[in-house]
Amino acid sequence: MEFSRSADSLQPSYIREILRAASQPEMISMAGGLPASSLLPVDLIRASCVLLTDKTELFQYGASRGYAPLIETLTKQHPEQNDKWLICNGSQQGLDLISRAFLNHGDGVVAEIPAYLGALQSFQLAGAEIYPLYQGSEKSHNQSQPDLIQLENHFKTGRVKLFYAVPDFHNPTGRVWSEETRTGVCTLCRHYGITLIEDAPYRELRFSGDQHSSLITLYPEGCIQLKSFSKTGFPGIRMGAMNGPAEFITIAERIKQATDLHTGLPQQAMINTLLNHAEYPNHLARLQDSYRERYQQLTSELIRQMEKQVQIEVVEGGMFIWLKLTTGSGSEVAERALTHKLAVVPGAAFYPKGQIVEDNAIRLNFSNTDPINITEAVSRLRRSF
């Protein structure tokens, strides 16, 4: 069989290989981006699942745009945003629909590097070229924020169509854009006519500090926001939503139809129940509290056991710590960690092919690690240096 060029160029993901290893017995995994299994809000949808099969209409074909009551809920709960929504199979499908809506072969997409490779895979599958915006570049005036001069230089090439951003608790670095950065990026995108993708899966996982403006409220005419229900709800049912300008949602709906007709209705009904449940705000608070505790415990242990080997950048939410190593290679540490029954992802895994790779970091997930294992996990990590 002779496959297409874009299919041939898709590499099996290194992270997936590690996740496979992570499922071995006695392994402690800080590798994935999973929410805590013990905190999945299944209790809030139990009553609704019991009655699921009484609603026969949920088992018949539905609308490509999405389940009307869920769209109504999203519109009501986000009055400050655009009122056009499209329901998709997790925000990963949102990325795929965006890629197909905008990208011709060879078009440019700016992405902060290191990056969530699942996003870059979507763009590359559509034949896009990645323009890297290196995070923490030494040339940048502010190492914790994206370099707007570098960004504008990319836009000036005239070849860029999209800027893919994770402004809240970036994966893998955990960084948050300042209010000034948000305004600056939106001004640049508006000036150069660039469509801005605000990927916001971790936005509601803030456990300290103040929330900043959502990009879509600053640039409603040119921004598409991706909402995920995998971090605050359930990853296993594959649910996300896109919010954006009407002209985009209309095109995305057509592509969605050609792609898989519509997202399944029972799973949309589950998320609608969750979002409308009186206990949902408490669930979010519990999630934030628990992740704060896990994060604090992890950083305390890292400082206690490994102060000289690593540099910790403080995060105010999300699921990850981007751990800079003062010496040695992240890839080698990650490989040795596996032999000590600890799975972590080396920073180098978040650099797309053909870009400058810094192999001096590892990403640690703290949301899915049982607190009783954190001390042992750090001890295994220490022994891997």
Place this chain on the structure above:
Amino acid sequence: MEFSRSADSLQPSYIREILRAASQPEMISMAGGLPASSLLPVDLIRASCVLLTDKTELFQYGASRGYAPLIETLTKQHPEQNDKWLICNGSQQGLDLISRAFLNHGDGVVAEIPAYLGALQSFQLAGAEIYPLYQGSEKSHNQSQPDLIQLENHFKTGRVKLFYAVPDFHNPTGRVWSEETRTGVCTLCRHYGITLIEDAPYRELRFSGDQHSSLITLYPEGCIQLKSFSKTGFPGIRMGAMNGPAEFITIAERIKQATDLHTGLPQQAMINTLLNHAEYPNHLARLQDSYRERYQQLTSELIRQMEKQVQIEVVEGGMFIWLKLTTGSGSEVAERALTHKLAVVPGAAFYPKGQIVEDNAIRLNFSNTDPINITEAVSRLRRSF
């Protein structure tokens, strides 16, 4: 916003417009391809839905290939087929994954015309060129079977990569390939190295006559079979599966991952419960019996009320009758029918852009029309001539 060329060229589907009209009050719809709502096997999964939230692992991330117990069921229930399966969001997503796995811009795909336009949309979104295999061509030696000489001529161009086929109860024509046709097509595909897509959503809806060989059993090394659970199970949960050679399933799994990570687990568990239920074979038999009755009642009424205006081709299963009009235009009849509160799809809607259109037919769905409405539906159709 400036969209991609392939997104711009996607037309809103005429059938969707009709389906929108079909949902108006007092409308009788014979337009869609929906299973009978009253026969959806919700009873068979009720007990399993009640316990759904006890299985927390169904709400956490899963494998891109699919839910292991479901893959095991499919492998066990189809021992005559290849043992490689990939679960997808309905067979529509299977078509999309196939398109992306195989097609570079400009590659050729042979499809029987008239055709299910949702399939052609997938191919066109990948930039493919459609090579039409006209059904019932007057030049063909056997009007009820595809013309293998025309097919081989397409293959001889050297530009064709895929042949998209619906050998059992074709949508929209309801036709079935003879055993001789199946062998002939597989021999040609093997000779020219063409990948054959066997789209089989209606295969299990045979209500008379004998089942023929599945294409994948005749050409296991080069055929991909698409299985849908929308016609025998529930369309609303969006579930399908692909069966094919290992090298294809590996590539398709990678694309699936970049597309939406994996198909949701609760919905896979529902289908697994359904397929393993002791009552499932009885459900299938009930579906076949009921569709046979609806089909017979519809054809009797057509003969009684409209014998001179229409030509009925006998079908042995599926969901559709392809009604040839002895005079007049299918498009005009369909338009007038809407004013009489009857929704039907004109045959012309199944011809891709740029191909020869025969406007002398309409497609009637019989699976989703309540038997008590059939006499009135035919009366409305008669008044639309």
